[in-house]
Amino acid sequence: MNLQSLQAALRHTLPEGRILTDEPALSAFGQDWSAFAAPRPAAVALPQSVEELRSLVAFARRHRVGLVPSGGRTGLSGGAVAAAGEIVVSLRDLNRVLELDPVSRTLRVEAGAVTRAVQEAAAGAGLYYPVEFAASGSSQIGGNVATNAGGLQVIRYGPTRDWVAGLKVVTGCGEVLDLNRGLVKNASGYDLRHLFVGSEGTLGLIAEVTLRLTAPPGPRRALLLAVDELASLPELLGRFREALVLNAFEFFCDAALGAVVEARGLARPFAGAAPWYALVDFDLGAANAGDAAGLEGEAMAVALGIAGRAVAAGLAADAVVAQDDADTRRLWRLREGISEAIASRHPYKNDLSVTVSRLPGFLAELERVIRAGYPDLEVVWFGHLGDGNLHLNVLRPPGISAIAFRERCEAVNDAVFAVVDRFEGSVSAEHGVGLFKKKYLHHSRSAAEIAAMRGIKAVFDPDGILNPGKLIDPL
Amino acid sequence: MNLQSLQAALRHTLPEGRILTDEPALSAFGQDWSAFAAPRPAAVALPQSVEELRSLVAFARRHRVGLVPSGGRTGLSGGAVAAAGEIVVSLRDLNRVLELDPVSRTLRVEAGAVTRAVQEAAAGAGLYYPVEFAASGSSQIGGNVATNAGGLQVIRYGPTRDWVAGLKVVTGCGEVLDLNRGLVKNASGYDLRHLFVGSEGTLGLIAEVTLRLTAPPGPRRALLLAVDELASLPELLGRFREALVLNAFEFFCDAALGAVVEARGLARPFAGAAPWYALVDFDLGAANAGDAAGLEGEAMAVALGIAGRAVAAGLAADAVVAQDDADTRRLWRLREGISEAIASRHPYKNDLSVTVSRLPGFLAELERVIRAGYPDLEVVWFGHLGDGNLHLNVLRPPGISAIAFRERCEAVNDAVFAVVDRFEGSVSAEHGVGLFKKKYLHHSRSAAEIAAMRGIKAVFDPDGILNPGKLIDPL
Numbered sequence: 001m002n003l004q005s006l007q008a009a010l011r012h013t014l015p016e017g018r019i020l021t022d023e024p025a026l027s028a029f030g031q032d033w034s035a036f037a038a039p040r041p042a043a044v045a046l047p048q049s050v051e052e053l054r055s056l057v058a059f060a061r062r063h064r065v066g067l068v069p070s071g072g073r074t075g076l077s078g079g080a081v082a083a084a085g086e087i088v089v090s091l092r093d094l095n096r097v098l099e100l101d102p103v104s105r106t107l108r109v110e111a112g113a114v115t116r117a118v119q120e121a122a123a124g125a126g127l128y129y130p131v132e133f134a135a136s137g138s139s140q141i142g143g144n145v146a147t148n149a150g151g152l153q154v155i156r157y158g159p160t161r162d163w164v165a166g167l168k169v170v171t172g173c174g175e176v177l178d179l180n181r182g183l184v185k186n187a188s189g190y191d192l193r194h195l196f197v198g199s200e201g202t203l204g205l206i207a208e209v210t211l212r213l214t215a216p217p218g219p220r221r222a223l224l225l226a227v228d229e230l231a232s233l234p235e236l237l238g239r240f241r242e243a244l245v246l247n248a249f250e251f252f253c254d255a256a257l258g259a260v261v262e263a264r265g266l267a268r269p270f271a272g273a274a275p276w277y278a279l280v281d282f283d284l285g286a287a288n289a290g291d292a293a294g295l296e297g298e299a300m301a302v303a304l305g306i307a308g309r310a311v312a313a314g315l316a317a318d319a320v321v322a323q324d325d326a327d328t329r330r331l332w333r334l335r336e337g338i339s340e341a342i343a344s345r346h347p348y349k350n351d352l353s354v355t356v357s358r359l360p361g362f363l364a365e366l367e368r369v370i371r372a373g374y375p376d377l378e379v380v381w382f383g384h385l386g387d388g389n390l391h392l393n394v395l396r397p398p399g400i401s402a403i404a405f406r407e408r409c410e411a412v413n414d415a416v417f418a419v420v421d422r423f424e425g426s427v428s429a430e431h432g433v434g435l436f437k438k439k440y441l442h443h444s445r446s447a448a449e450i451a452a453m454r455g456i457k458a459v460f461d462p463d464g465i466l467n468p469g470k471l472i473d474p475l
Numbered sequence: 476m477n478l479q480s481l482q483a484a485l486r487h488t489l490p491e492g493r494i495l496t497d498e499p500a501l502s503a504f505g506q507d508w509s510a511f512a513a514p515r516p517a518a519v520a521l522p523q524s525v526e527e528l529r530s531l532v533a534f535a536r537r538h539r540v541g542l543v544p545s546g547g548r549t550g551l552s553g554g555a556v557a558a559a560g561e562i563v564v565s566l567r568d569l570n571r572v573l574e575l576d577p578v579s580r581t582l583r584v585e586a587g588a589v590t591r592a593v594q595e596a597a598a599g600a601g602l603y604y605p606v607e608f609a610a611s612g613s614s615q616i617g618g619n620v621a622t623n624a625g626g627l628q629v630i631r632y633g634p635t636r637d638w639v640a641g642l643k644v645v646t647g648c649g650e651v652l653d654l655n656r657g658l659v660k661n662a663s664g665y666d667l668r669h670l671f672v673g674s675e676g677t678l679g680l681i682a683e684v685t686l687r688l689t690a691p692p693g694p695r696r697a698l699l700l701a702v703d704e705l706a707s708l709p710e711l712l713g714r715f716r717e718a719l720v721l722n723a724f725e726f727f728c729d730a731a732l733g734a735v736v737e738a739r740g741l742a743r744p745f746a747g748a749a750p751w752y753a754l755v756d757f758d759l760g761a762a763n764a765g766d767a768a769g770l771e772g773e774a775m776a777v778a779l780g781i782a783g784r785a786v787a788a789g790l791a792a793d794a795v796v797a798q799d800d801a802d803t804r805r806l807w808r809l810r811e812g813i814s815e816a817i818a819s820r821h822p823y824k825n826d827l828s829v830t831v832s833r834l835p836g837f838l839a840e841l842e843r844v845i846r847a848g849y850p851d852l853e854v855v856w857f858g859h860l861g862d863g864n865l866h867l868n869v870l871r872p873p874g875i876s877a878i879a880f881r882e883r884c885e886a887v888n889d890a891v892f893a894v895v896d897r898f899e900g901s902v903s904a905e906h907g908v909g910l911f912k913k914k915y916l917h918h919s920r921s922a923a924e925i926a927a928m929r930g931i932k933a934v935f936d937p938d939g940i941l942n943p944g945k946l947i948d949p950l
Binding site: 106184186187425427428444445449459 | 576577578579580581622623625629634636637646648650651652653654656657658659660661662663664665666667669670672673674678709713826828829830831832833859862863864899900901902903904905906907908912916919920921923924925927928930931933934935946947
């Protein structure tokens with residue numbers, strides 16, 4: 001069947017106006033933030049109901065065409081790229097907030113609901129949805145679930161997985177599974193819900209999500225440390241985490257700070273420069289369970305004490321402490337702006353993780369490997385140190401093609417991933433595998449695990465229509 | 476192959492002394508607390524390493540004999556029963572504490588480690604493993620993981636699933652999978668770890684578990700409310716949860732209280748009797764995030780205020796508040812002793828759950844159905860109300876056989892599970908499915924879900940050797 005016939009047949013599948021085939025739509029919806037491959041979908045579908053999702057699955061099976069589920073397309077691993085004539089299934093118009101249950105503290109939304117809208121719906125009921133990242137204004141909850149999105153507050157609240165109380169999905173067989181239905185306790189067989197969290201659209205189309213909510217945290221403050229040695233960062237993390245309830249413990253290098261300051265026209269936080277910075281965000285109201293600090297003043301005094309002692313001991317070169325909410329937001333801007341500030345330099349991204357206790361050795365070895373592998377290239381380090389998660393961005397210099405640059409970076413990956421292997425880490429902490437990390441998956445997962453994943457894929461998507469080519473190859 | 480030949484062949488598989496075939500061992504290891512069926516295993520194996528687990532899997536595949544993984548055998552659904560000539564694989568001797576990592580806050584143990592030993596190892600490092608239940612002194616961590624054990628503190632800390640950072644399992648194919656390796660963040664494909672949590676030994680033998688630990692909670696206090704109407708309990712839960720950090724919100728009926736008081740020779744907590752009681756356990760040190768109470772005195776004052784207003788409003792008939800730790804432990808004894816106190820009456824157990832917001836309607840309908848279904852039988856209600864989890868125990872009267880009693884109870888199940896269906900609940904909140912709930916699984920899981928579970932079973936255990944007959948039937 002040629003493209004025109006396929007598009008015509010597809011138009012009969014959904015109500016009028018829900019299939020787009022114009023060039024701007026194909027380009028926009030066929031791509032994510034990774035810009036990994038040139039978009040070339042056959043069409044874009046904008047379903048508005050579970051039934052319409054089922055129709056699309058039936059259509060795809062009949063015509064043996066792939067479906068690429070598509071949320072806010074903020075992914076960085078090419079998981080939402082449609083470059084091979086697939087149908088993009090955008091959840092954009094399946095985005096209602098369905099039910100807020102204040103007693104069970106859950107929120108049921110359609111998959112296309114934007115993260116920010118979810119956070120606002122929770123706040124409207126005096127509750128809190130704690131998964132937060134720079135892309136919260138664009139990313140959709142279905143995409144967050146499909147990639148088990150992490151972000152800025154994992155150290156306190158865990159990733160998206162921990163907040164999914166129920167999922168409604170349409171499998172590659174066209175079955176609608178209503179998984180766990182919001183229950184707190186449910187020991188009735190395999191928890192398929194957790195299989196879909198992080199499955200990157202390869203097992204089913206997520207239609208609805210029931211999210212757990214929690215009580216809002218107390219007021220927060222941030223402080224920023226200037227640090228001379230990478231090796232000091234894990235020690236600083238330990239000291240702050242011991243005594244305070246941390247909302248985040250982030251780090252970045254001076255090149256990251258420079259890029260943000262320049263891109264946004266901000267003032268530098270310190271008179272001088274340091275190679276590394278740590279952003280510590282702590283709860284002013286909550287004491288760390290088991291210790292005595294419980295009042296706003298006390299948590300602040302504890303934080304100031306730790307910072308002061310760290311500077312005195314030479315672990316940190318300098319510290320600035322936010323005095324109020326506005327100060328805190330200003331410090332956060334230095335961290336949150338990094339990805340956007342370096343985007344114009346087309347960074348090659350690695351997203352690595354190890355356990356927190358292995359960070360010192362891991363960072364030291366990695367620094368050596370990076371210096372040797374990229375002596376001539378600018379490398380921007382930042383990430384969620386409190387979760388053992390490091391974002392490594394190599395900036396593309398002018399005058400080198402995208403393809404040549406990627407090949408140059410991938411040539412260093414063997415050495416990078418050898419370090420990840422040695423420290424039993426992950427080749428993808430939170431970005432997912434998609435197209436981009438597929439060939440490196442074996443560093444994090446054994447052959448037996450990958451074989452099991454392929455077997456599971458065959459159970460839910462026997463025809464291989466769901467996000468073909470992403471994550472793993474079918475059996 | 477006859478039984479003697481099988482036993483002889485099995486003795487060649489493990490080192491001397493690790494295979495038991497004497498009658499007392501077969502009886503003891505072939506049974507769990509459910510006493511669901513007469514034990515009749517072919518042998519008991521006591522492996523001491525992952526390699527020995529693999530040898531047992533290879534043996535089982537070669538001889539087409541079932542393996543029944545066996546922990547502390549405290550299960551209540553027959554999940555560890557070996558009644559059909561299987562080999563019991565007891566993890567009893569694979570029970571070392573392997574590694575406590577204070578920086579990552581994880582504890583790696585072998586599957587046979589007893590829950591209490593895990594809690595003590597955590598406490599030894601100033602940390603806390605929060606999954607706690609009456610059987611903590613007997614249950615093993617591998618069994619907890621295999622059933623996603625819940626228990627007494629789920630309202631604050633969640634079930635076992637939330638504390639599993641890594642799992643080492645041997646599948647029915649004999650493959651060793653080292654899943655997630657303790658990482659906080661790992662977006663590298665399907666999270667098989669969560670598939671094994673709650674799989675009741677049907678997908679693999681759990682060899683090692685890496686558990687997350689946390690900071691110890693602050694000091695606690697309990698209070699006990701006497702309550703006239705079942706319908707008042709959810710409202711009371713809401714009032715306490717709103718203002719305090721609850722460690723537990725438990726409830727029980729007067730028959731439960733009577734049984735414990737009699738069995739243990741305790742004093743009744745109130746001068747009179749009430750039909751229902753609620754045990755509220757709250758953190759004295761931690762304020763509920765977002766509110767002002769932060770000190771010991773304040774949390775206590777808040778709790779007293781809520782209890783006083785509840786009594787004044789007629790929601791509770793009376794209240795006793797623990798004044799110190801000893802008082803708190805005394806109140807807890809009234810709740811923790813229930814299962815043991817009624818065990819001699821051979822209760823028929825249902826273990827139901829719904830979302831917390833659905834409790835009022837669910838309890839009302841269930842009460843009606845129970846009264847109609849068991850007009851002549853003593854029914855003991857208790858459970859973890861804060862999690863929407865109700866344990867319903869029908870006591871066996873003297874003079875009726877076990878089989879006749881079970882049939883009598885099962886005749887009422889249709890009406891009970893019709894209520895569960897209507898409120899979208901679970902037929903097993905935390906006991907698991909095992910043998911006992913298998914025929915009711917379809918009330919909680921759709922035909923498509925059960926088909927998917929069978930497909931997954933075939934991926935990990937193609938020969939159907941792992942805990943045959945439990946949970947689901949193979950493809």
